[in-house]
Amino acid sequence: MGDSTQQLDRAFAALADPTRRDIVSRLSVSDATVGELAEPYDVSFQAISKHVKVLEEAGLVTRSKDAQRRPVHLNREAFDPMTEWIERYRREAEERYRRLDALLARTAQDDGDRRPAEEQES
Amino acid sequence: MGDSTQQLDRAFAALADPTRRDIVSRLSVSDATVGELAEPYDVSFQAISKHVKVLEEAGLVTRSKDAQRRPVHLNREAFDPMTEWIERYRREAEERYRRLDALLARTAQDDGDRRPAEEQES
DNA sequence: GTTCTATTCAACCAATTAGTTGAGGACGAT
DNA sequence: ATCGTCCTCAACTAATTGGTTGAATAGAAC
Numbered sequence: 001m002g003d004s005t006q007q008l009d010r011a012f013a014a015l016a017d018p019t020r021r022d023i024v025s026r027l028s029v030s031d032a033t034v035g036e037l038a039e040p041y042d043v044s045f046q047a048i049s050k051h052v053k054v055l056e057e058a059g060l061v062t063r064s065k066d067a068q069r070r071p072v073h074l075n076r077e078a079f080d081p082m083t084e085w086i087e088r089y090r091r092e093a094e095e096r097y098r099r100l101d102a103l104l105a106r107t108a109q110d111d112g113d114r115r116p117a118e119e120q121e122s
Numbered sequence: 123m124g125d126s127t128q129q130l131d132r133a134f135a136a137l138a139d140p141t142r143r144d145i146v147s148r149l150s151v152s153d154a155t156v157g158e159l160a161e162p163y164d165v166s167f168q169a170i171s172k173h174v175k176v177l178e179e180a181g182l183v184t185r186s187k188d189a190q191r192r193p194v195h196l197n198r199e200a201f202d203p204m205t206e207w208i209e210r211y212r213r214e215a216e217e218r219y220r221r222l223d224a225l226l227a228r229t230a231q232d233d234g235d236r237r238p239a240e241e242q243e244s
Numbered sequence: 245g246t247t248c249t250a251t252t253c254a255a256c257c258a259a260t261t262a263g264t265t266g267a268g269g270a271c272g273a274t
Numbered sequence: 275a276t277c278g279t280c281c282t283c284a285a286c287t288a289a290t291t292g293g294t295t296g297a298a299t300a301g302a303a304c
Contacts, residue, residue: 005140017262018127021207028211030220035280047263049282054261068271068280076215079208085143086201089150093198096151118197139292157250169293171252176291190250190301 004081007059011082014058019043020051027061027074034070126203129181133204136180141165142173149183149196156192 014020023037036046045117055061059078063070136142145159160170174194175185181200185192 008143009138011140012134014209016131016138018131019262021130025211029216033280034282043262044264045280046282047266050262053282066197068269070281074211074215076212076219079212083205083208083212086205087226089147089196090201090205092150093196097198117244141292143261155250156252165292166294167250168252168295172292190299192251 010058132180
């Protein structure tokens with residue numbers, strides 16, 4: 001199991017939680033300490049600390065050190081592998097769909113050419 | 123908790139598993155039955171059936187009926203909310219970064235204009 | 245009808261996860 | 275030195291998850 005695979009595992013899993021997605025959306029506006037992040041939620045401070053840890057282990061955020069504060073910062077580039085993965089197969093399926101569509105259009109036209117003759121046979 | 127929120131929960135969670143991602147990648151090439159999907163993996167057939175169910179509940183695939191077969195089909199559009207979500211905050215963070223960058227550049231230039239004067243003061 | 249095939253459902257197990265509380269560590273302020 | 279602040283770590287619980295096996299369903303083939 002490749003490292004990038006595991007990284008995708010963690011990144012997708014991290015974003016599967018609404019609280020963590022909300023944290024990400026707030027961090028996109030500005031960096032924040034764990035305390036600031038925890039403030040609006042109705043769960044313990046430690047629970048949010050855990051959520052941040054999950055995001056950090058997924059590589060989506062980084063933490064620096066400022067005295068006893070631990071400001072959290074969004075790691076923008078870490079989101080790219082996810083969109084690249086999704087878009088790759090999205091595109092592949094899209095192309096397959098278009099090919100199938102084109103094939104059906106040609107078949108329909110063939111039917112249009114052929115059907116009158118077939119109907120004369122029966 | 124909005125419905126779209128829950129849908130994102132399920133979609134991200136569904137892609138957090140490497141086996142399920144592999145299933146998606148194969149479905150991007152062609153539709154397949156559960157049996158065909160299960161064949162290459164070293165787990166029970168039922169385990170793959172469960173994985174497909176998770177993908178289905180996330181809206182990422184649909185199943186039709188063909189006799190006793192249940193062909194699985196990739197639901198291309200269902201991937202869009204994820205990329206939109208990611209790209210939205212990705213972009214937001216990117217813009218913030220550029221603003222900060224521009225601010226720092228201006229500050230550096232101000233320093234460049236001011237420093238000689240300040241140095242004359244000291 | 246019986247049988248074979250494709251699939252799901254149900255019950256169970258082990259591991260993981262999201263939450264809790266309590267203790268402890270690092271640092272700034274007094 | 276002590277105190278308050280910010281934060282992590284450890285231990286526990288309840289719920290969820292990925293896997294198992296065995297039974298049940300639906301349809302094709304014989």
